[in-house]
Amino acid sequence: MTRVAAIDCGTNSIRLLVADVDPAAGTLTDLDRRMEIVRLGQGVDRTGRLAPEALDRTFAACRAYAKVIEKLGAERVRFVATSASRDAENREEFVRGVVGILGVEPEVISGEEEAEFSFMGATRELTARHAVPTPYLVLDIGGGSTEFVLGVEHAQAARSVDIGCVRLTERHLHDDPPSPEQIARARADIEAGIDAAAAAVPLGEARSLVGLAGSVTTVAGIALDLPEYDSTKIHHSRLSAAQVREITERLLRSTHAERAAIPVMHPGRVDVIGAGALILHVIMERLGLPEVVVSEHDILDGIAYSLVEPGAR
Secondary structure, eight states, X not given: OEEEEEEEEOSSEEEEEEEEEETTTTEEEEEEEEEEEOOTTTTHHHHSSOXXXXXXXXXXXXXXXXXXXXXXXXXXXXXXXXXXXXXXXXXXHHHHHHHHHHSSOOEEOXXXXXXHHHHHHXXXXXXXXXXXXXXXXXXXXXXXXXXXXXXXXXXXEEEEESOOHHHHHHHTOOSSSOOHHHHHHHHHHHHHHHHHHHTTSOGGGOSEEEEEHHHHHHHHHHHTTOSSOOHHHHTTOEEEHHHHHHHHHHHHHSXXXXXXXXXXXXXXXXXXXXXXXXXXXXXXXXXXXXEEEEOSOOHHHHHHHHTTSTTOO
């Protein structure tokens, strides 16, 4: 068992996981998992530089994380950063600040590495426990894009396509609730995204679907009829294609107020959950997958595993 700290610094948020990892058993036990919104990428596209206030917010979060890491006694630390930090003219200022606070240099990883870490985080426990058949198709439904990653013990093929819950809502689902015509246009967009993914990933080889991120976990919470969001009950729950279809149809029929009243619904997801559920439903329907295994573990967990597993870096 090794105690590690993984930090994932994105364009909008910075997340920390301190965990005890047992690579032989394939287990990861959370000690502390937290997130701060720091908006590191604020204005980078326009100015080419990391804004002073964005750096201040990020460094403040790093100082708070350093205290947690020290208190819990993590033996190894890895900091993975967004491409915004790589492209900025004042990147060295960011690097110096992180090294000074945490003692490790932020790494900018490739898309292939990102896919591998996401796959590892989502499936490592499943691989160890032989709970579901392989190959796995890991599906990460985000706001702007959805990632498809296929593999057994490691990612073998991956593709990111521009279908996400925010993007589809803004493109198509303008009414509340959306009209049948709007839903049909969104569905056609999802179908085109699946076609694009299939050009790079042999989706038909998948024997199990593993779903990540807020759209999937929220649908799981609804299916489980939870009185409040509970990640321990949602993690590794299984939803049938029929359950996903029924919940998707219900969400797309409901009003903003009705969705907001669902106990597991995060306020920031009320407006986009219909699109997120539709993405999951259409993919399961198109690929003929009978169920989805829901995972609360993702790239952050993959980074943690990479600190103890030979060859994972």
